[in-house]
Amino acid sequence: MSPGSVQKVAVLGSTGSIGVSTLDVIARHPDRFRIEALTANTQVERLFEQCKQFRPAIAVMADESSARSLKLMLEESGLETTVSAGMDALCTTVSSDDINVVMAAIVGAAGLKPTLAAVKAGKRVLIANKEPLVMAGDIFIAEARRSGALLLPIDSEHNAVFQCLPSDFRTGNTPAGIRRVLLTCSGGPFRLRATSELSDVTPDEACAHPNWNMGRKISVDSATLMNKGLELIEACWLFGIEPDKVEIVIHPQSVIHSMVEYLDASVLAQLGNPDMRTPIAHALAWPERIDSGVASLNLFDVARLEFESPDVERFPCLRLASEAVLAGGTAPAILNAANEVAVQAFLDGDIRFTQIAEVIAAVMERCKPNDASDLETILSDDLRARDIAASMVQRPSALVRGGHQ
Numbered sequence: 001m002s003p004g005s006v007q008k009v010a011v012l013g014s015t016g017s018i019g020v021s022t023l024d025v026i027a028r029h030p031d032r033f034r035i036e037a038l039t040a041n042t043q044v045e046r047l048f049e050q051c052k053q054f055r056p057a058i059a060v061m062a063d064e065s066s067a068r069s070l071k072l073m074l075e076e077s078g079l080e081t082t083v084s085a086g087m088d089a090l091c092t093t094v095s096s097d098d099i100n101v102v103m104a105a106i107v108g109a110a111g112l113k114p115t116l117a118a119v120k121a122g123k124r125v126l127i128a129n130k131e132p133l134v135m136a137g138d139i140f141i142a143e144a145r146r147s148g149a150l151l152l153p154i155d156s157e158h159n160a161v162f163q164c165l166p167s168d169f170r171t172g173n174t175p176a177g178i179r180r181v182l183l184t185c186s187g188g189p190f191r192l193r194a195t196s197e198l199s200d201v202t203p204d205e206a207c208a209h210p211n212w213n214m215g216r217k218i219s220v221d222s223a224t225l226m227n228k229g230l231e232l233i234e235a236c237w238l239f240g241i242e243p244d245k246v247e248i249v250i251h252p253q254s255v256i257h258s259m260v261e262y263l264d265a266s267v268l269a270q271l272g273n274p275d276m277r278t279p280i281a282h283a284l285a286w287p288e289r290i291d292s293g294v295a296s297l298n299l300f301d302v303a304r305l306e307f308e309s310p311d312v313e314r315f316p317c318l319r320l321a322s323e324a325v326l327a328g329g330t331a332p333a334i335l336n337a338a339n340e341v342a343v344q345a346f347l348d349g350d351i352r353f354t355q356i357a358e359v360i361a362a363v364m365e366r367c368k369p370n371d372a373s374d375l376e377t378i379l380s381d382d383l384r385a386r387d388i389a390a391s392m393v394q395r396p397s398a399l400v401r402g403g404h405q
């Protein structure tokens, strides 16, 4: 990438929360970035509006019939965006020579193949979509080394850690001189909720995050604290560290986005208002800095910063994620798959909030992990875990504390 040239960007999942924030930042810098490709699953109307605004060369929809509708709408309005459909089209699009930067913002394991394609093609890949890294971190890091892809973290905590590391640090390496990484966690919407009430919380309550406005899956993960568990695994891969070097710190204000402690006991932190446009702007322009549209942090309004240790009894997903990373191999992929099925079942009203952890624990019990050296094994264990989890959410009364039903 030559400095000063306009960077051509593909946004995987442009209609989602991260996708929309990415377009907001890019729209502020037409001299630096051009949207070359936009993609979505089924949200035709929103993708059509984005095509009208950004005029990408290509739009891809994972869903075939949505792609047909989008094509008709674009033709009727005289726009020249080419439309294609399906997973292979997502992978080809991000690998094209016409793309310099790929924002990976699909939710869940569905983002694995296109994100990996972007990594293999040596792009600058902005990783919001944490689940693929949880499933196949080893493969992502090895492929990035091989291709020269630059992986930059978008998750606010990992972006904060990256900003606190020496400027020559590259993701996948192990930084010198660090004692531990302190990953902050808001505690989610149920931090203060009585344990006895947790089995009755609704999907809308779970999605009403106190500090961040996000898609529904990550919102539920934030409420169960599985999000922090996934982020623990993500941190191990991105920063080349062992899980015992990562400490989770509950910090309800979400002003400190994470910290790094060095061997001399210095602790560096990155602070800012909780708005994903900050890490997005950071990673888009890195190593330069650009305006993100986010307001300055007013420390007088924040007034105080609080810290607590996490309660893994009330939020067992955090413990399950720690167990998965210690077990290694395909255990994190199994954990992730079970979680995706359980969260969807909760959002659909099929299981209770507290049964999410029960489903995951039961799947991990039944589904023993394999070595995670190749993608086929990882994907087959992902499917195996999904099948078991799906059968459990169909008869939730059989779960450990099925008396809830």
Ligand code: NAD
Residues within 6 Å of the ligand: 012, 013, 014, 015, 016, 017, 018, 019, 039, 040, 041, 042, 043, 062, 104, 105, 106, 107, 108, 110, 128, 129, 130, 131, 154, 155, 156, 212, 213, 214, 215, 216, 217, 218, 276
């Ligand atoms: P979202 O649900 O708002 O958006 C998801 C996007 O992915 C949409 O554009 C959707 O069309 C697309 N998509 C969904 N399923 C797909 C499929 N099968 N094939 C192709 N595209 C598909 O989610 P989000 O909140 O923007 O989160 C996206 C990712 O970023 C997640 O992995 C999440 O953990 C991570 N993340 C989000 C935030 C946040 O603030 N929202 C913060 C940190 C990390």
Ligand code: MG
Residues within 6 Å of the ligand: 155, 156, 157, 231
């Ligand atoms: Mg995060």
